[in-house]
Amino acid sequence: MRPLEIFFWHVHGSWTTAFVQGPHRYLVATLPDRGPDGLGRARTWCWPDRVVEVGPAEAATAPIDVVVLQRPLDIDLAATWLGGRRPGRDIPAVYVEHNAPQGRINDLRHPLADRSDIALVHVTHFNSLFWDSGRSPQRVVEHGVLDPGHRFNGELPRAVAAINEPARRGRVTGTDLLGPLGAAAPIDLFGMGADALGGQDVTQAALHTEMARRRAYVHPFRWTSLGLTLIEAMMLGLPVVALATTEAPEVVPDAAGVVSNRLTVLQDAIRTFVHDPEAGRAAGHAGRQAALARFSVDRFLAEWDVVLDEVTAS
Secondary structure: OOOOEEEEOOOOHHHHHHHOOOOOEEEEEEOOOOOOOOEOOOOOOOOOOOEEEEOHHHHHHOOOOEEEEOOHHHHHHHHHHOOOOOEOOOEOEEEEEOOOOOOOHHHOEOOOOOOOOOEEEEOOHHHHHHOEOOOOOEEEOOOOOOOOOOOOOOOOOOEEEEOOOHHHHOOOOOHHHHHHHOOOOOEEEEOOOHHHHOOEOOOHHHHHHHHHHOOEEEEOOOOOOOOHHHHHHHHHOOOEEEOOOOOHHHHOOHHHEEEOOOHHHHHHHHHHHHHOHHHHHHHHHHHHHHHHHHOOHHHHHHHHHHHHHHHHHO
16 A cells, blocks of 8 residues: 555554554644643654654644544544544544443443444454444454563562552552562562552663563553553563453463462462473463564554555545
């Protein structure tokens, strides 16, 4: 397909880092205050030069082929930024749903339910299943993750967890489970806002280095779309100990670690991997192979090019 002019807001840094590896020109919304509606280029991820910052005046007249929406407010915001061009009517549009739905199961109706003018794309099959999208055509394009390399060394007889805003998100992220799980072996916590609970807030590069020094990755999330750090941990070569919730059972093969909703089973797994680094190394190798096969950026970009081609051709 021909290279496209794609307009979007910087909403999900890890997802966007994979998305902008394609052959297109990516116009990212930018405002002087660098707020959520104009964050611009990433500061903590490495994006190629073909990601170009544009303000409202530039976006209003830019020859945009497709707009990528990621929040309900983006639908109306796009018309403001794009000189009155409305997504799905005046300009082709794709809505990427990053999140699992929240609320009672009968009330999980998607904001784009029953709309056919904007393509709806989920990032996991779990999300697609749980969101009520009505008659809207939808598809799943699973994540693509840049390979950080096999870096596991397990020099520290400890486990690691990566949770952003662990205090605020609490039970959703399983922050409360770190205490019981930590009875098996010490668990070091990293992530944005983790310092409030005695953890560390570090850059992405530093996080990968620190994770690789530990002997197991603990994924205590009760409800999440799919934490990309779980995939990164597998690519780094760490064995995984995870709750059997949302998409995790589909992502972590048996040979790559232990997935369960029984705390005693998870504790035993942490204990085993921390005290037997060779068992962890073997599980980590299996996890890395599985993650590379399923979440390669090449596969991700190829699937996205199919979506973009269909949307812009219609």
